[in-house]
Amino acid sequence: MPLDTQIDPATHKFKLVGSRPLRPDGVDKVTGRARFGADATAPGMLVGRILRSPHAHARIRKIDTSRAEKLPGVKAIVTQADFKDAKGDQDVVCNVMARDKALYDGHAVAAVAATDALVARKALKLIKVDYEVLPHVTDVDESMKPGAPLLHAGMITEGVEPPPKKASNVAGRCEFGHGDPETGFKQADVVIERTFKTEATHQGYIEPHACLASVTADGHADLWVCTQGHYMVRNVCAEILGMDVSRLRVTASEIGGGFGGKTTVFIEPVALALARKSGKPVKIVMSREEVFRASGPTSSASMTVKIGVTRAGKITGAFADIRMQGGAFAGAPTSLGAMSAFACYDLEHVKAIGWDVVTNRPKQAAYRAPGAPMVAFAVESVLDELAQKIGMDPIELRLKNAAKEGTQSSYGPKFNRIGLTACLEAARKHPHYTAKLGPNQGRGIAAGFWFNFGGQTCVSLNIGVDGTVALAVGTPDIGGSRASMCLIAAEELGIPYDKVRAIVADTSSLGHNDISEGSRVTFSTGLATIQAARDAIGKLCARAAKMWGISPEAVVWENGYAKPAGSNAGNFEPLSLAAIAKKAAKTGGPIAGHYEVNADGAGVSFAVHLTDAEVDPETGRVQIKRYTVVQDAGKAVHPSYVEGQFQGGAVQGIGWAINEEYVYGKDGRLQNPGFLDYRIPVASDLPMIDTVIVEVPNPGHPYGVRGVGETSIVPPLAAVANAVSNAAGVRLTALPMSPPRVLKAIDEAAAVKKRKR
Amino acid sequence: MTKINVSTTINGDAVDYLCDAESTLLDVLRDQLGLTGSKEGCGTGDCGACSVLVDGRVTCSCLVLGAEAEGRTILTVEGIAEGGKLHPLQEKFLEFAALQCGVCTPGFLVASKALLDRNPNPTEEEIRFGLAGNLCRCTGYDKIVRAVQAAAAEMRKG
Amino acid sequence: MRYEAPTTINAAVKLLAGKAGVARVLAGGTDLLVQMRTDRIAPDLVVDVKRIAGMRAIATGAKGFKIGAAVSGAELGEHKALRKAWPGVVEAANLIGPKQIQSRATIAGNVCNASPAADSVPALVAAGASAVIAGTKGKRTVPVETIAVGPGRTSLKKGEIVEAILLPKRPPRSGDAYLRFIPRSEMDIAVVGVGVSLTLDTKGVCTAARVALGAVAERVLLVPEAAKALIGSKIDDDALARLAAAASAACRPIDDKRGTKEFRIKIAGVLAKRAAQAAAARARGK
Structure with a gap:
């Protein structure tokens, strides 16, 4: 069977794909047996703990570890001195262990490995760090000002011609678009320009970072870790520790949430360094406070958006200036934000500029569609206001300008087949859109876009002696992907779902796989699984041919059986996968299918969210009363987990919109490093989250699959802001819309009204 | 010591x-x-x-x-499971896809059991407040609430 | 650290009085263990009082209720007579955290932790509750509002333990209520809390009232000016407006991660009004 066999996903009748079987890892997870990052132990294991800077910005004059070293039970201590020769991305190295300066509250400055947690804790207190406290800056706009405390003496803004002569906190500038927005604004009847701010938020995965490292005297290392990408961990750690990649085997534990936050290293190189130095296994588990202070939250943003429309609802010009701080090192997702800003719309004149700014905060990490939610908040808020100004239904305004197949996107490429219009129409048809609102309630809608990614992927499909299948993938399962991969393999092979078991292989058992990020797993690991299955089917057909003594080309695979291609091929009873597997030893040995790919063709996806918010006019408190997610999944492989992605993304967005924020004090220290005051939504805050799965097949995938994980967090900030603004009667331009902020906006609007009277 | x-x-x-x-x-x-x-x-x-x-x-x-x-x-x-037999809550959590990463699941199961042991027929609001002390960052709680409702119905049947 | 679980109050007092260094009482532990975990305190001695006879009991007598210091919020919520007599106190106690905290947290602990934002304290103060304190020199009974003197600081002397909280008998035609403001629906610390307890005469005129505010000063405040606004009124709009103004005027809050000064002052007025309405509705038998 040729590998490029295409089906038409729009008309094809799938046998298993699209059904909702139980997940293969489910029983382990409901009985407490599943092993997460912190659940592993090793004989003789030490406890690793990290000492962190209490200062937002400080020169490290000296670190004195002598007293800690003498404490009984302390087996190893590492500091910057142990990482001074580390190769690789120096920002990553420097983030893992501060070098000459501590750049944020929580920056690691030393680590100990001790026989137990109490000793380790005591040892940390005995390490004396001599700091020279420096002025700090945590706000993006403040950090861009001339005269702001400089984080890196050598930081010259990239992307500016000619390059600036003076160092600043602006790491880079980027620009996307086409046409000329100013020309567009001249053609408009109404132009609105507004400035928006969003606070930094954290992915808030419930499982703190955890790992267990061991290094033998001859340099063989093993690492057990909760991560979205164990191959990334291997490559990065091997480089930092100066070891061969093949000497380090990394096993991905079950992962207790990531959302992008587990796509880099923090504690892993430290645990390995401590294990190497002590000669014993070392386990490091972050506390929740460490997770907040020292892992990677998302950027905070300051944005100016200007859009012009005609009375007929045509967007004539659009402009965005996006400023994001990404913590102490370059890398805020400004370019993704700028690229996605206007991607929903078909525009003649569009420009988005992004500024990547450093501040004294932890280095940002990816958070579900990095950069897009905050920019969508700004753009979709202005569109909502424009629709009101011209008296047009907000969905109608978006439909009139929606990007379609063939539209040149605002970030460059032409769109292939896409589902924005289908989502907008489904939202307009949904009963939610016309339901009656109660007192103090407002409705908001917003659209959102995300690119989705493919990337390097490698899959092995091994057929057992009884014809059951072991599927080895290399992308950690962050939301039920093993179930989807089993469905896909079973679909291709024509065998029952429960005859396939998928596992996440360690880095020594399977070729390189990129991180589980960019909504890429169901798309690219799915694609590789399809192709690995087809590779195996080719071999199965060849074995059947051998058993029958006919040519392999004369055998076809149908519904789990090898069959002669036609009457000319001969008259043989079809052979099941199990029957062929049983004879494998005699027909050429084990049967397996493989596929390696750098997957391209991940289809972009769009979502439209509807929500009703109620605002208490006396307190500014916001309650979400109803929420509906409409999103294009291309093809939903396991609809329950697709819905789960829709719902989870929406609720993270609701949290971001209403209550979640990093609060820094004047001293530059994080004020709320815990779930008590970093307020993620709880069950009683929310209604049910309705979902509508739209399926507009992605031409780049055999089944039409599009990634679904990230798009769902793009519209909610804007949808909630529009609902709250409509309920409160005043436009909210800063997130989170916490009660003090909403009440202030209501009171100020009332005061203005009074003055006008 | x-x-x-x-x-x-x-x-x-x-x-x-x-x-x-x-x-x-x-x-x-x-x-x-x-x-x-x-x-x-x-x-x-x-x-x-x-x-x-x-x-x-x-x-x-x-x-x-x-x-x-x-x-x-x-x-x-x-x-929670009795021998090899899963508790109805465990079964319904699986059936309703009420877990994604699964790290909060043990806590939800224990809290849900406590809830249903005292209140076999809780309203949606009672379930939501009864489980407010359990954070889940993956699911948005929708499928968890539905699983608890389904388990409660199953357990009421006896 | 040493852990002790004495079975008599005298033994507990002796342990606490005799220990040099940091000694702490462990009842529900929902504050103590968090403080230990986050390195805010490192006790040398922890005295678990849950095994002392009577500490986990609610006694009902002619004078009212005696609530043992180790009675959990969940147990309070399940006590029908108490819930009927002092619904505001019970609802306040039941707002301290989710079910997992309710199974452990105690009102005596809430009082002794001396957080200005403690949920049960404004309700207890409004209710006129007192605390029985055992110490090396015997027992004394004091109004609840005199225990906290500032954030995390109490008027208790070394070796003293709150043994029980006393709630008076509920007069007829009276009601109490506690409302707090939090951004979420659960799991937050009060940004403002208001407890109101009041009594009406047969004509519906308020004859007695106590109003207490939480999270707007360094400790829970009893605000007589706010009570004055209610006394003599039928809890009408004018009285409620005066109550709100008096409540706001009594606030001396700080700006912090949970709210601004301006916000707290305003919300104190709003909540005082709403709590008074709820208490009045209860007093009217609704």
Whole structure:
């Protein structure tokens, strides 16, 4: 069977794909047996703990570890001195262990490995760090000002011609678009320009970072870790520790949430360094406070958006200036934000500029569609206001300008087949859109876009002696992907779902796989699984041919059986996968299918969210009363987990919109490093989250699959802001819309009204 | 350092252990008894991932000292299924896809059991407030609430 | 650290009085263990009072209720007579954290932790509750509002333990209520809390009232000016407006991660009004 066999996903009748079987890892997870990052132990294991800077910005004059070293039970201590020769991305190295300066509250400055947690804790207190406290800056706009405390003496803004002569906190500038927005604004009847701010938020995965490292005297290392990408961990750690990649085997534990936050290293190189130095296994588990202070939250943003429309609802010009701080090192997702800003719309004149700014905060990490939610908040808020100004239904305004197949996107490429219009129409048809609102309630809608990614992927499909299948993938399962991969393999092979078991292989058992990020797993690991299955089917057909003594080309695979291609091929009873597997030893040995790919063709996806918010006019408190997610999944492989992605993304967005924020004090220290005051939504805050799965097949995938994980967090900030603004009667331009902020906006609007009277 | 000798009952079995005065029940369960089903998400009682039943009441095991367990009856997620038979809550969590990453799931199951043990027919609001001490970051709670409703209905049938 | 679980109050007092260094009482532990975990305190001695006879009991007598210091919020919520007599106190106690905290947290602990934002304290103060304190020199009974003197600081002397909280008998035609403001629906610390307890005469005129505010000063405040606004009124709009103004005027809050000064002052007025309405509805038998 040729590998490029295409089906038409729009008309094809799938046998298993699209059904909702139980997940293969489910029983382990409901009985407490599943092993997460912190659940592993090793004989003789030490406890690793990290000492962190209490200062937002400080020169490290000296670190004195002598007293800690003498404490009984302390087996190893590492500091910057142990990482001074580390190769690789120096920002990553420097983030893992501060070098000459501590750049944020929580920056690691030393680590100990001790026989137990109490000793380790005591040892940390005995390490004396001599700091020279420096002025700090945590706000993006403040950090861009001339005269702001400089984080890196050598930081010259990239992307500016000619390059600036003076160092600043602006790491880079980027620009996307086409046409000329100013020309567009001249053609408009109404132009609105507004400035928006969003606070930094954290992915808030419930499982703190955890790992267990061991290094033998001859340099063989093993690492057990909760991560979205164990191959990334291997490559990065091997480089930092100066070891061969093949000497380090990394096993991905079950992962207790990531959302992008587990796509880099923090504690892993430290645990390995401590294990190497002590000669014993070392386990490091972050506390929740460490997770907040020292892992990677998302950027905070300051944005100016200007859009012009005609009375007929045509967007004539659009402009965005996006400023994001990404913590102490370059890398805020400004370019993704700028690229996605206007991607929903078909525009003649569009420009988005992004500024990547450093501040004294932890280095940002990816958070579900990095950069897009905050920019969508700004753009979709202005569109909502424009629709009101011209008296047009907000969905109608978006439909009139929606990007379609063939539209040149605002970030460059032409769109292939896409589902924005289908989502907008489904939202307009949904009963939610016309339901009656109660007192103090407002409705908001917003659209959102995300690119989705493919990337390097490698899959092995091994057929057992009884014809059951072991599927080895290399992308950690962050939301039920093993179930989807089993469905896909079973679909291709024509065998029952429960005859396939998928596992996440360690880095020594399977070729390189990129991180589980960019909504890429169901798309690219799915694609590789399809192709690995087809590779195996080719071999199965060849074995059947051998058993029958006919040519392999004369055998076809149908519904789990090898069959002669036609009457000319001969008259043989079809052979099941199990029957062929049983004879494998005699027909050429084990049967397996493989596929390696750098997957391209991940289809972009769009979502439209509807929500009703109620605002208490006396307190500014916001309650979400109803929420509906409409999103294009291309093809939903396991609809329950697709819905789960829709719902989870929406609720993270609701949290971001209403209550979640990093609060820094004047001293530059994080004020709320815990779930008590970093307020993620709880069950009683929310209604049910309705979902509508739209399926507009992605031409780049055999089944039409599009990634679904990230798009769902793009519209909610804007949808909630529009609902709250409509309920409160005043436009909210800063997130989170916490009660003090909403009440202030209501009171100020009332005061203005009074003055006008 | 003198350790404290504790005799208690965990998941129906009599258990004796020695612990430090500072150790929490969660530390003891995870690090000494190998019961790693209870998770530490925060260590400060804000996430519910370490929920266990102590004498039938749901409690954060991170906020109980190991020494306090003397003479008590403890139930952890490992004790919810009866032998090889899953509890209706466990079955419904699977059927309704009420877990994605699964790290909060043990705490939700324990808290849900406590809820249904006292209130076999809770309203949606009672379920939501009953589980407000358990944070889930993957699901948005929708499927969890539905799974608890379905399990309650199943259990009422007997 | 040493852990002790004495079975008599005298033994507990003796342990606490005799220990040099940091000694702490462990009842529900929902504050103590968090403080230990986050390195805010490192006690040398922890005295678990849950095994002392009577500490986990609610006694009902002619004078009212005696609530043992180790009675959990969940147990309070399940006590029908108490819930009927002092619904505001019970609802306040039941707002301290989710079910996992309710199974452990105690009102005596809430009082002794001396957080200005403690949920049960404004309700207890409004209710006129007092605390029985055992110490090396015997027992004394004091109004609840005199225990906290500032954030985390109490008027208790070394070796003293709150043994029980006393709630008076509920007069006829009276009601109490506690409302707090939090951004979420659960799991937050009060940004403002208001407890109101009041009594009406047969004509519906308020004859007695107590109003207490939480999270707007360094400790819970009893605000007589706010009570004055209610007394003599039928809890009408004018009285409620005066109550709100008096409540706001009594606030001396700080700006912090949970709210601004301006916000707290305003919300104190709003909540005082709403709590008074709820208490009045209860007093009217609704």
